[in-house]
Amino acid sequence: MTMEKSRVLFVDRDGTLIEEPPDEQVDAIEKIRFMPGVFTALRQARDAGFLLAMVTNQDGLGSASFPQAAFDAPHQFMMDAFSSQGIEFDAVFICPHRKSDGCDCRKPRIKLVEAYVRERVDLAASAMVGDRATDLEFATNLGIRGFEVRRHGSEAQTWPAIVRALTERRATLQRKTKETDIRVAVNLDSVAPIAISTGIGFFDHMLEQIAKHGGFALELTCRGDLEIDEHHTVEDCALALGEALRSALGDKRGLARYGFVLPMDEAQVRVAIDLSGRAYGVFEGRFNREAVGGLPTELVPHFFRSLAESLKAAVHVTVTGDNTHHMIEACFKGTGRALREAFRRAGAELPSTKGVL
Numbered sequence: 001m002t003m004e005k006s007r008v009l010f011v012d013r014d015g016t017l018i019e020e021p022p023d024e025q026v027d028a029i030e031k032i033r034f035m036p037g038v039f040t041a042l043r044q045a046r047d048a049g050f051l052l053a054m055v056t057n058q059d060g061l062g063s064a065s066f067p068q069a070a071f072d073a074p075h076q077f078m079m080d081a082f083s084s085q086g087i088e089f090d091a092v093f094i095c096p097h098r099k100s101d102g103c104d105c106r107k108p109r110i111k112l113v114e115a116y117v118r119e120r121v122d123l124a125a126s127a128m129v130g131d132r133a134t135d136l137e138f139a140t141n142l143g144i145r146g147f148e149v150r151r152h153g154s155e156a157q158t159w160p161a162i163v164r165a166l167t168e169r170r171a172t173l174q175r176k177t178k179e180t181d182i183r184v185a186v187n188l189d190s191v192a193p194i195a196i197s198t199g200i201g202f203f204d205h206m207l208e209q210i211a212k213h214g215g216f217a218l219e220l221t222c223r224g225d226l227e228i229d230e231h232h233t234v235e236d237c238a239l240a241l242g243e244a245l246r247s248a249l250g251d252k253r254g255l256a257r258y259g260f261v262l263p264m265d266e267a268q269v270r271v272a273i274d275l276s277g278r279a280y281g282v283f284e285g286r287f288n289r290e291a292v293g294g295l296p297t298e299l300v301p302h303f304f305r306s307l308a309e310s311l312k313a314a315v316h317v318t319v320t321g322d323n324t325h326h327m328i329e330a331c332f333k334g335t336g337r338a339l340r341e342a343f344r345r346a347g348a349e350l351p352s353t354k355g356v357l
């Protein structure tokens with residue numbers, strides 16, 4: 001029976017999980033020094049839904065120069081230390097051959113893991129962490145992301161930085177049509193930068209409100225056919241934003257999923273969001289003006305329905321009030337607050353009995 005495909009973090013052993021000793025063989029417990037930050041990083045990777053698979057070359061393991069018994073005790077000590085911290089490995093792959101042996105299972109070759117990858121691994125969502133060029137080549141040969149960790153390297157080569165890069169929910173996309181050319185980048189795990197340019201000043205301000213109150217970074221530029229109408233710019237920005245957010249959410253594991261009332265002076269908005277994977281937009285409210293700051297008010301409901309469509313979420317917005325500016329701003333701020341709650345990480349499980357969102 002074929003297993004469910006999973007995101008897997010492949011990791012090297014010596015120089016990656018534990019520091020590599022001068023003789024390049026960890027053959028005694030007293031030689032073991034764990035890499036800085038590795039326990040916290042692997043727990044965070046686990047909580048983000050990664051399975052862990054160790055892939056290591058152990059030159060001459062089982063030979064007279066490197067007896068199996070010399071490897072087993074320190075290796076088991078290392079594995080027990082990880083297990084005591086709730087870190088378990090889904091698989092451990094060890095190539096015992098020397099480079100001169102010319103085997104087809106030694107990294108950077110992938111023969112050792114081919115069956116596991118075929119049955120178990122979602123390559124698009126997986127990655128490799130190692131300390132050598134062969135580890136990065138191994139990642140390239142598998143078609144996954146590769147990260148280099150170093151004991152005395154740059155900040156980007158530390159375990160904390162690598163796990164941030166692995167677990168950040170971010171996406172970038174370009175949407176180009178005959179009417180608009182849009183580039184959007186989002187990072188749900190950062191609050192900056194926020195930079196918007198659509199050619200409609202008030203609309204820029206409203207998109208800033210979604211990001212600011214949503215607690216995520218948003219960069220969005222749009223060159224649209226404003227000489228004809230504002231419609232295409234507003235609609236396509238909503239579609240591009242929703243698609244980017246949906247992409248950044250990934251498989252939605254650990255999401256709070258739902259987001260809910262925000263007053264702004266005399267105006268009040270109620271926003272209910274469900275990141276259900278099913279698009280449904282509802283907007284209830286009437287505005288007293290035809291436009292605010294170059295943004296036609298008839299496009300406000302259209303924006304939220306388009307956002308629901310591309311985000312594939314139920315987005316219900318109900319607004320009341322007297323001041324149209326306040327009402328519109330409340331809608332965007334309220335949607336941001338609802339998204340902040342829905343995007344919040346609340347564990348590692350998929351928030352659905354269906355097994356998919």
